[in-house]
Amino acid sequence: MTLEQKWIENDYNPFILFRSNGKIISLNTEAQFLLGSVQPSELFNLAQTYANITFGFKTTFLELEYGRYKFFAITVGYEDEECIGIKLYQAPTYKINTKKPDGELTNIFTITDLCIASNSISSEINFIKNYDPTIPDVVVNANNLIKLLNFIYRASQKSRVIETKISYIVGEYIKFHDKKYGLFSISVIADNIDKEMLPDIKMLADKYDFYVEITKKSISIHLPIITH
Secondary structure, eight states: OOHHHHHHHTOSSOEEEEETTSOEEEEOHHHHHHTTTSOHHHHHHHHHHHSOSSSEEEEEEEEEEETTEEEEEEEEEESSSSEEEEEEEEOOOHHHHOOOOOSEEEOHHHHHHHHHHHHHTTOOOEEEEEEOTTOOOEEEOHHHHHHHHHHHHHHTTTOSEEEEEEEEEEEEEEEETTEEEEEEEEEEEESOOOGGGHHHHHHHHHHTTOEEEEETTEEEEEEEOOOO
């Protein structure tokens, strides 16, 4: 591998090279992680949409979000009809600007069960639990996590069913002091989330240095697997 190839492979920004039929020719490490959150066909269509009219390279500033990934610009380039490349420029995220969690070794299932119990009192909501039992105890500030989880459950109180899923996030990591740690998520999936409470959830997560991912019917807390 040449120095140029090593630069591309280790670039913080995802890079993918497609054939004209949408098949991936090559991609760097960061792009492999990105494909856990978005389909290759969507990125291929994005490249075609923002490609220069004639051969060459074109940079466009736009806001994109795929899961935890946020981008502020893309560069699309092609020199013939055979292949086209796209590079996405990441906005700063928790991956590089979050401090290593403080706290004690904590059983996540115990914490989550406690929050579910307190929020299910006198409630007709059907609470469903879907846990991966292989997730170990991790270092976390339990009090802050409880506060955030309780707030998320309160935002879901108009739902008929609330599923809580605790699972590994495959292919993603976070880095503290040049050491990589795997990730898992606590996801609260509900059919009626109070949108007016979402800004407060984000504010509380930022205050306690948690990363939350919000979709139409779920709120997920992403946590590093730090066991000591």
